[in-house]
Amino acid sequence: MSRRSGILEFAVLGLLRESPMHGYELRKRLNTSLGVFRAFSYGTLYPCLKALVANGWLTEETVGSPEPASLTNRRAKIVYRLTAEGKSHFEELLAHSGPDAWEDEHFGVRFAFFGQTSRDVRMRVLEGRRSRLEERLEKMRTSLARSRERLDDYTLELQRHGMESVEREVRWLNELIESERAGRDQRAVDPAEQHQKDTSGDAGGLPRRRGGSRPDPSDDTTT
Amino acid sequence: MSRRSGILEFAVLGLLRESPMHGYELRKRLNTSLGVFRAFSYGTLYPCLKALVANGWLTEETVGSPEPASLTNRRAKIVYRLTAEGKSHFEELLAHSGPDAWEDEHFGVRFAFFGQTSRDVRMRVLEGRRSRLEERLEKMRTSLARSRERLDDYTLELQRHGMESVEREVRWLNELIESERAGRDQRAVDPAEQHQKDTSGDAGGLPRRRGGSRPDPSDDTTT
DNA sequence: TTCGTCATGTAATGGGTTACATGATTAC
DNA sequence: GTAATCATGTAACCCATTACATGACGAA
CATH class of the missing domain: 1.20.58 (Methane Monooxygenase Hydroxylase; Chain G, domain 1)
Incomplete structure (x- = not known):
């Protein structure tokens, strides 16, 4: 019950397919990587995550507070991880190409996950x-x-x-x-298997035009 | 009470300032002339009109059913007309240039009424x-x-x-x-006074580039 | 010590759509 | 006669935001 709009659900599953994350980080990714199109608030995201857990598509794993040997523990993070059912559900969603997939609200998110789409x-x-x-x-x-x-x-x-x-x-x-x-290759890439950037296999047919913007060595891979 | 989001209210007042209309027609204008940006349903428009009447900004005038000499009477139309208070309220709104005026949702509508803006x-x-x-x-x-x-x-x-x-x-x-x-002329035009198209006075500073598209003599002024 | 960011959540509220109900008129 | 368009309205629902509550940590 309560099909929380599809679009958030889709994006969350898609992002978690790449790697497990906690809500706060997830939201940032939603509003930058996928962003431009839509910004979700916590008031939307957290209840949605709970619902996805209830559906069996995610598991939540509390990290931080249980360990008493905590020096670097902020408030207990809840890391969400995609389950097998969640993954296959996402793949079903990915495979749908019904009329709503190309409406304004959906198209952007669909496109963002084209790397994983056939x-x-x-x-x-x-x-x-x-x-x-x-x-x-x-x-x-x-x-x-x-x-x-x-x-x-x-x-x-x-x-x-x-x-x-x-x-x-x-x-x-x-x-x-x-x-x-x-492009000839119609393979869809599973990002979980794709640990380092695949420069050889051309999975799609993007013109790869990448403009200027110096490679900027500032590495803030903040966990 | 119940400030129905501003944007619909603004557009309705603005359109009715040009000429009185009934709901159905209003909605079409909303979704074509101003459209592109937003499409409102009756479920939004009609309650909004009622609210605007309650505020004293519009009057409603039933046309069609009371006359027994009805040959061309469809279901009773309700023609909405801007009151003096409505007009001055709209002018206040027009004069506001606060931060929200240039947010995505508002900007389009504001621009659409630039002809009446100083x-x-x-x-x-x-x-x-x-x-x-x-x-x-x-x-x-x-x-x-x-x-x-x-x-x-x-x-x-x-x-x-x-x-x-x-x-x-x-x-x-x-x-x-x-x-x-x-452009030098900062006059804002009152559309009610502007009965025929003013080709002489340049009220703004638009480049007037109007592209091709033959003048198409098909006149469907459906009313 | 105060501010910014990290981190999670909930209740109230808002703004809008969908689906429905109703019914007349016009065009095929 | 039936489909499309004109015309008005309501109730149920949906999606999301806002504001709030809570609290830890790091840096200025």
Whole structure:
């Protein structure tokens, strides 16, 4: 019961699949790595974690307080770990490519886990998103044509900018789809097995354009 | 009591300032003219209208059923009209340029009513939005630099695209701010007085670039 | 000693959607 | 006659935020 919106659940399972974590850290990852799109508060995250545990998808393991030999113990951390059922549940979710997968709220998170998604699902999601945007564009165009005369310059400009944004995303999707087609390897990577960065196997078809930004040696791998 | 989120309220008042309307039509305008950003359902709109009437900002006038000479009467329409208090309330809202005015949810609607906003407020809102986006960009850059190594290509690509979108909006704002600066006329237009389209007075400073799209003579002023 | 960050949680509240109920009118 | 669109409304629910409560640790 209480299907906590899917998107948080999905992201949590996905992040925990990479490695066990406690809530606080999880939230930071949610709002940086995946972020940009959505920021969840503790009031949302913690109850969700409890629910996932209740579903048998996570186990919680208290770390810190039980040991009396504690010098470096802050308040007891609760480390969440994905169970086998949790993992297979996440894989089911990953495999779904239904219409909701390419809606605004879901698409971002789905994309963020494309590294663990099979290529055909990736393709369906990308193409679904694209046609979704294209029909939206169509609507915008007709409604604009119909009301152009009675709209003032600012409203028009807003509309124009909005359309341009959508067009831009379509172009982005086109590029992605094309480079997916170019790639041959449809394997989905299990991040738990992928201990060090796999530079050899090209699992997808990303153009890898990575711009400037010097490699910055400041290492804060804060636990 | 029950400040129904501001944004809907604001948009409703703003649209009704242009001309009286009934709920159904109002909603369509909300989701096309202003749309792109947000779509409200009847379950939100109708209760909001009732609340605005209760506040004395609107009057409701039933049209259709009372007349027995009804040939063209659908179900009784309820036409909402802005009261004097409603109008001055809306003008107060228009004049506010606090921090929330340039947050994601609000900015779009605020911009949509820039035609009725004084130039100094327009400037503050645009500049506020720009610096908001710039600080967001800053965060994204640092968090990206910090985690670049452990992120896979798709996550990286998502991040890159996200940043590019924000950068693009900043450039857009730059253009807008510049053309606002170039404009001299800071008058805010009262749409009720502006019966036919004012092509002479340049109330703002928009680059008026309007692209192609043939003038399409299909007139469906459905009312 | 006070501030910032780490760390976990809950209750109240808010803002909105979905699904439903109702019914007239128009276009095919 | 039946589907689509016009037109208004409500109750149940959902998702998430806010504000609060609690408390330890490190650094200034």
